[in-house]
Amino acid sequence: MDKDRESAEILAECLERLERGEELEDCLSRYPERAEELRSLLLTALRARDAFALLRPGQEFKERVRARLLSRPESRRPFTLKRLVPFLAPLMALIVLGGSTVVAASESLPDQPLYPVKLTVEHAQLWLTPGPGRKVELQLKFVEKRLKEMDSLARKGKLTRLDLPGERLKRHLKYIREVYRRLPPDQKARIRKLLLKRVPVHKLRLRRIRAYRAPRPIPAPRIKGTPERPLTAGERLSEWEREYLRTIGEILK
Amino acid sequence: MELEAGSPEELSVSEEHIIERARKGDREAWDELYRLHVDRVYRYIASKVGDAMMVEDLTQEVFLKAFQSLSSFRWRGKPFAAWLFTIARNLIIDMQRKQQSHKEVFSSPTFISEAAPPEAEVEQRMKLEAIMKAMSRLTPLQQEVIGLRFAAGLTLEETARVMGKKVGAIKALQHSAIAALRRALQEYG
Numbered sequence: 001m002d003k004d005r006e007s008a009e010i011l012a013e014c015l016e017r018l019e020r021g022e023e024l025e026d027c028l029s030r031y032p033e034r035a036e037e038l039r040s041l042l043l044t045a046l047r048a049r050d051a052f053a054l055l056r057p058g059q060e061f062k063e064r065v066r067a068r069l070l071s072r073p074e075s076r077r078p079f080t081l082k083r084l085v086p087f088l089a090p091l092m093a094l095i096v097l098g099g100s101t102v103v104a105a106s107e108s109l110p111d112q113p114l115y116p117v118k119l120t121v122e123h124a125q126l127w128l129t130p131g132p133g134r135k136v137e138l139q140l141k142f143v144e145k146r147l148k149e150m151d152s153l154a155r156k157g158k159l160t161r162l163d164l165p166g167e168r169l170k171r172h173l174k175y176i177r178e179v180y181r182r183l184p185p186d187q188k189a190r191i192r193k194l195l196l197k198r199v200p201v202h203k204l205r206l207r208r209i210r211a212y213r214a215p216r217p218i219p220a221p222r223i224k225g226t227p228e229r230p231l232t233a234g235e236r237l238s239e240w241e242r243e244y245l246r247t248i249g250e251i252l253k
Numbered sequence: 254m255e256l257e258a259g260s261p262e263e264l265s266v267s268e269e270h271i272i273e274r275a276r277k278g279d280r281e282a283w284d285e286l287y288r289l290h291v292d293r294v295y296r297y298i299a300s301k302v303g304d305a306m307m308v309e310d311l312t313q314e315v316f317l318k319a320f321q322s323l324s325s326f327r328w329r330g331k332p333f334a335a336w337l338f339t340i341a342r343n344l345i346i347d348m349q350r351k352q353q354s355h356k357e358v359f360s361s362p363t364f365i366s367e368a369a370p371p372e373a374e375v376e377q378r379m380k381l382e383a384i385m386k387a388m389s390r391l392t393p394l395q396q397e398v399i400g401l402r403f404a405a406g407l408t409l410e411e412t413a414r415v416m417g418k419k420v421g422a423i424k425a426l427q428h429s430a431i432a433a434l435r436r437a438l439q440e441y442g
Contacts, residue, residue, distance in 0.1 A: 005421075008428035012409060015402075015427075041428075044435040045403060051384040052404040054377050055299040057312065062291055065313045069287060069320060070280050130274075131285055132267060179267070184288045 010034065011041055018042065021177075021250050109149055110164040119168075132179045133187035139179075140194060142172045143244075147205040154212040162209075166240045173247040180251055188251075195251055206244065210237055268333055276323050287316060290334065294341055297405035300388070301345055301396065311348060315341045335414035338405055342397075342415060387437035395430035402427060 014027040024042060028035045105117035122142060129135050146169040153161045180191060274282035294315050299308045318340050326336055388396055394416075401412045413423045 004428075005425065008424040011428050011431070012424040016409070040435060041431050044438065045431050047380075047438070048384055048399060048431075048434060049403040049406075051380045052296050052300055054381050055296045055404070057292065057295040057309070061309050061312075065291070065316060066284065066287055068313070069283055069316055130281065131271075132289075135267065182289060184292070 007034070007037075010038065014038060014042055015045060018046070021246070109152055109161075111153065111158055111161045115164075133183055133190065136176050136179050136183065136187075136191055137194060139172045139176050140191070140198070143169060143176070144198065144202070146172065147202055147209075150209050151205045154209045157212070159212060162236065166236060169240055170243045173243045177247050177250055192251055195248060199248055199252075202244065202248075206237075206241055210241075272323070272326065272333060275320070276326075283320060286319075286333075290337055291316070293334075293405045294337065297338065297341060297400050298345065300385075300400040300404035302348070307348065311341070311344055314344055318344070332408075332411050332414065334405075334407060335411045338401060338407060338411070338415045383438060384434075387434050387440075390437040391430055391433050394426055395433055398423060398426045398430050399434065 010031055014031075017027050018024065024039070024046075027042070028039055031038055105114035105121065108114040108118050122145075126135060126138055129138050146165045149165045150162050150169070153159070153165070180188065183191070271282045271285050275286055291312070295308065295312045298311045298315070299305075302308050302311060315337065319337055322340075326333070388399060391399065397416060398412060401407045401415055402409075407415065409420050409423050409427075413420045416423065418426075
């Protein structure tokens with residue numbers, strides 16, 4: 001790869017890392033031989049981005065355009081599922097699985113046979129929930145559920161079962177981060193407010209999970225082609241905690 | 254189809270779902286799309302157009318046009334943002350062809366945060382003026398990539414789609430644009 005192309009690739013990679021929330025110094029530490037030049041270019045890009053962020057439409061203008069767009073005649077009146085969302089997901093599961101199954105599944109843990117039913121209902125709820133802001137709120141509820149499950153499993157000494165809810169927890173957190181970034185300010189403020197109330201409970205659960213000692217290392221999930229390396233309970237928990245802290249750090253900054 | 258929570262495919266499906274509802278005339282979906290994109294469309298247009306009233310007119314025009322032609326948008330994995338900003342870009346080009354001169358923009362109060370105290374507003378204007386002056390020293394393509402990447406906040410892939418170029422070419426253009434911007438800023442401070 002020629003030098004210019006390499007510089008362009010590295011700059012693009014570092015910008016993407018910064019956009020994902022990585023610190024400038026962490027980016028630069030990957031390319032120490034280019035750090036000075038790279039720092040200067042990245043700071044220029046950040047300066048441009050920060051300056052453009054000052055360009056904001058006035059609220060009156062936004063509302064005026066919004067009113068004009070929404071006053072356009074609709075071609076068809078859609079049936080709104082909004083009010084039925086809390087009922088539709090379990091309803092779908094009910095039709096397929098039966099009422100008592102869905103109810104029993106709602107408190108099931110990963111080591112119980114009805115746990116997949118619980119996840120199916122959650123999937124359906126997410127699919128039916130309109131609007132990214134509401135989806136993020138729902139995902140926050142799922143985060144709580146996963147932490148509660150992990151707490152219950154750890155209390156029972158079933159630390160080898162933490163992988164499933166732990167990995168799902170990571171996916172919920174990743175979703176929250178990626179969608180939150182694109183939300184408008186009012187929805188972001190709502191999410192921040194919700195999260196602020198729940199962070200102490202989340203942290204308490206994580207501390208409790210950590211307090212239970214594993215009798216032996218929790219095996220890492222198998223990845224094809226790589227040798228199996230058993231991770232300690234501490235290592236796996238740290239990974240999930242890091243994802244959680246990264247997410248709340250990004251939202252509450 | 255089983256989708257992983259948080260996967261790009263799932264996020265894409267979320268937006269696809271909103272767009273499908275909007276195409277059927279669901280006003281809440283229109284509202285959602287508008288709220289998601291209005292600020293960044295405005296920023297992008299403001300980074301290229303010198304007149305505050307023109308920026309507002311064009312921003313409005315982008316959304317009117319987008320919602321009029323939403324039925325022609327086909328979801329084939331092409332990001333909605335790329336389609337929307339192609340509309341914005343084309344409207345700007347049309348406007349610039351008709352316009353003979355650009356008016357000075359920074360006197361408009363709507364350009365800077367309405368809530369900022371006076372001294373902060375002065376500082377903000379200076380920051381913005383420095384960048385806009387430096388931008389005027391870049392080539393049109395360099396200005397375009399800076400506008401799309403840092404004013405509109407598009408990804409490299411989305412920017413490539415809007416500009417009709419490959420991602421590799423956009424990376425090279427981005428690099429040269431930032432380097433040129435840095436040189437220009439060193440002159441203006």
